[in-house]
Structures are given as structure tokens and as C-alpha cells.
Amino acid sequence: MEYEIIGGSFPAVNVTLEKGETVFTQSGAMAWSDMNISMETNAEGGLLKSLGRALSGASLMFVRHTAMEDDANITFSASFPGEIREFKVDADHEYIAQKSAFLVAEEGVEVDATVSKSFWAGLVGGEGIILQRYSGDGSILVEIDGSVVELDLEPGQQIKIETGHVALFESTVQYNVESVKGFKNILFGGQGLFLTTLTGPGKVYLQTLTAQDMAQKLIPFIPTSTVSTSSGDK
Numbered sequence: 001m002e003y004e005i006i007g008g009s010f011p012a013v014n015v016t017l018e019k020g021e022t023v024f025t026q027s028g029a030m031a032w033s034d035m036n037i038s039m040e041t042n043a044e045g046g047l048l049k050s051l052g053r054a055l056s057g058a059s060l061m062f063v064r065h066t067a068m069e070d071d072a073n074i075t076f077s078a079s080f081p082g083e084i085r086e087f088k089v090d091a092d093h094e095y096i097a098q099k100s101a102f103l104v105a106e107e108g109v110e111v112d113a114t115v116s117k118s119f120w121a122g123l124v125g126g127e128g129i130i131l132q133r134y135s136g137d138g139s140i141l142v143e144i145d146g147s148v149v150e151l152d153l154e155p156g157q158q159i160k161i162e163t164g165h166v167a168l169f170e171s172t173v174q175y176n177v178e179s180v181k182g183f184k185n186i187l188f189g190g191q192g193l194f195l196t197t198l199t200g201p202g203k204v205y206l207q208t209l210t211a212q213d214m215a216q217k218l219i220p221f222i223p224t225s226t227v228s229t230s231s232g233d234k
Contacts, residue, residue, distance in 0.1 A: 031076060089138055144205065172200075
């Protein structure tokens with residue numbers, strides 16, 4: 001799979017496929033493509049597996065795009081301002097990601113749901129109990145909100161993060177939640193009741209922008225009611 005990332009802060013990825021080569025993506029991710037690419041939609045792994053993926057933020061169905069000729073081009077767009085990153089998945093490199101991170105992948109990659117080891121990490125951490133897990137063998141392209149900050153945690157090294165800023169981490173990293181200490185910190189600190197704790201070893205990828213923060217900043221500018229006038233008003 002050859003690709004080129006385009007679009008700057010509103011990214012898309014243009015993928016070039018050779019004859020017979022296939023990539024798969026979520027429903028609705030394709031922006032445009034050549035005419036020589038076929039499309040097939042199905043529930044990879046059966047209905048139950050598809051339902052689990054849907055709970056993790058992926059679509060119920062996956063769409064497979066196969067080139068019928070060499071040098072076939074297809075473009076997939078991200079759903080939010082940020083970056084598109086490639087990750088190589090194999091037996092030694094599996095990843096856990098935020099909801100809706102998955103964009104497009106080669107056939108050998110498995111995209112599944114995974115349940116957080118800590119119930120509280122999922123229930124109150126802000127990202128849900130079920131996350132996405134990437135395993136298998138091949139390349140996967142994911143979308144990360146804002147800019148990416150990469151950390152390499154040593155064994156036992158910990159970092160506290162507002163949960164929405166966790167984009168993706170290696171499966172060797174432990175994911176948990178701890179409560180914010182101090183009454184004033186809870187009321188006025190602006191971080192809520194809980195913060196995510198990630199413990200090494202492994203690589204962690206953080207995002208500088210979150211959909212939740214952007215939504216909160218936009219809420220004051222969204223009209224809450226409309227003004228209506230009777231037919232007699234002028």
C-alpha cells in the first residue's frame with residue numbers, strides 16, 4: 001500500500017493500489033476514487049464481532065476496496081482537523097486506540113473492540129469502556145485530532161493525562177484512572193473527577209486537540225431557540 005497524505009490541518013490520504021490489492025475502511029470514509037476500484041461492504045468476522053466494533057466507535061460494516069488495474073487511486077478523508085499517521089502492526093506491535101481512530105488498513109490487520117482492564121477507566125474516563133485494538137500483520141492509517149506528541153515510557157514510568165488527549169498506545173502500556181486529589185482541584189481545576197494514568201513500558205501517542213473541548217467552546221455560539229413572528233408582524 002503506497003500512500004500520500006494531503007490537506008494540511010484537514011487531512012486526507014491518497015492510496016495507490018496495484019491490481020488485486022485490497023484495503024478496508026469504515027463506512028463513509030472514502031472521499032473519491034478512480035473508476036477501476038471495486039467496493040464490497042460486509043460484516044467482517046460476523047455480526048457479534050461487528051457489534052463489538054460498533055461499540056468501540058468503528059462502523060458496523062467494513063468496506064473493502066480492491067484495485068482492478070495497476071496504479072488505482074482512492075482517497076480517504078479524516079473526520080476532524082488533525083493528522084493521519086501510519087502504524088506497522090505485527091506480533092510484537094499491537095495498539096489500543098481511542099474511539100473512531102481507525103481510517104484505513106491493509107488486509108492483514110485486525111480491527112477489534114477491547115474492554116478496558118479497569119472498569120472505572122472506561123466508565124468515567126471519558127472514552128467509554130470499549131476501545132479499539134489493532135493486531136495482525138500490516139499497515140494501518142489512523143486519524144489523530146490536532147497535533148501528535150509521542151512519548152516512550154520506560155518500565156514503570158507513569159504519566160497522567162486528561163483522557164480525551166489519549167490517541168493511541170502500544171498494548172504493553174497499562175491503562176488506568178485515578179481520581180483528582182483535593183476539593184478545590186475537583187471544583188475549580190477544570191479536569192473533572194478523574195485523570196487517565198498510563199504506565200510503561202511502551203510508546204504513547206497523545207493528541208493536542210479533542211472533539212469534546214472543541215464542542216464545549218462552540219456551545220456558547222450555538223443558538224438555543226428561534227424567534228418566530230406571526231403573519232401580521234412587519
